[in-house]
Amino acid sequence: MESKQMWGTRTGFILAAIGSAIGLGNIWRFPYMAYENGGAAFLIPYFFALITAGIPILILEFYIGHRMRTSVPSAFEKLGKFGWLGWWQIVISFVVSTYYSVIIAWALLYSFFAVTKSWGSQPEDYLMNDFLGITNTETWSSNFLGGFQWHILIALAVVWGLAFIILHGGVRKGIERANKIFMPMLFAIILLILFRSVTLEGAAVGLNALFSPEWGQILNSSTWISAYTQIFFSLGIGLGAMITYASYLPKKSDITNNAFMTALANCGFSLLAGISVFGALGFIAQQKGMPLDEVATGGVILAFSVFPEIINAMPMGNIIGVLFFVSLLFAGISSLVSMAEPFISALGDKFNIKRKHAVNWTLGSTALISILFATGSGLHLLDSIDRSVAVLSLSITGLMMVVMMSWKLRLIPTARHYVNEVSDFSLGRWWSVCLVVLTPLVLGYNAIMTLIGDIQHNYEGYPNSLIYTSWIVAIAILFVALCFHFMKRSEAK
């Protein structure tokens, strides 16, 4: 029997939880989402979602991990025979890690490109044609995947190699140690970028655009759905990462305080990233003499096309460029290991295999699948799977967890009592009200609206084949999760 994995220090745990939370989502998703959904006005639904759903669910997940001290499926099974939901959450997390790793691989390559600005004077063309070798969706039938992009494959191998080293080190010597290095550096880097960005000419234009409130947007249900989705993905709740990390806490550990620190550091970082990104966007808009909304964007295009343009135009841009891509790399790797850990922990626990082997199986299979995204169709696949798997399934598994815990098992009062015993400050009744009434209603409404929206319009005009692919993947994930669930059942008999 291997000795139980455990964090070395409280700071180690908090840094690891922050490392899981802060990821690509904070840097390239939050700023544009805030801008698109009403600027400063977006902060109202965002903080509402944080306080009524994000933090309460984070506390609930820390509770489940700390109290059950085992992997997600076992914890759910012991709480009330819903191990399948645990498997579902961690299989989703597994799938997210297959493409998340590819984006980190791009960031790795771009941190080298930034030194000489080797993307040239047309970064968008470079990205689409040379770098990604993107396939034309019209001619898909003839060459579906469009061939491998070898440079991406090599970078991907390096990313998985790093994750392999960290996870093989174990919880204390691997994950904790890595986060103790990555997190302080990440905060230092973002502050440097922020300073450079707000002192650029035109930065004020970008910041004004980001922060000027459009109050009307608050009345749109889509603004609220975006706020909740962002909080869920950003805090990494509903995917088993936080439950798993909390299962390695020693018995005497504060829960409430740790959850607040994690959530606040994460949202603070998002705001810093928002200011950095929009300051820089204001600068490039002014340089090009364009209105801001023509340069403002998020996701892949922001990081790998607009940012390179900004770097081209900025004095000493290569230094900021390297820092920017390295920040994506650090933020990404620390999230990536937290996506793999729940599966590793479950394999070890449910199939009784050594951690070493569980790491090999988990990373080996995710790495193998991730190769699909290093092809000419990688970006198309990534977008559609991200949409259906991460965005849609995530809120559903989160909703199910809350409903199971509060309506079916009625565990919230017991949980509150337990959390208050171990924590510095006590949770009031608001916590129960949020979990029992408010969050299930809002999440249920969101899930239905998202589903209807999905059926009504094609996501970003993608061909039907891709929409079907993503649904098939979503269903396959559920199926795989059930297989794991029943495999364990038959073993137990």
Ligand code: PHE
């Ligand atoms: N929170 C991470 C981000 O914002 C992503 C993540 C999701 C990490 C789920 C762990 C689990 O990028």
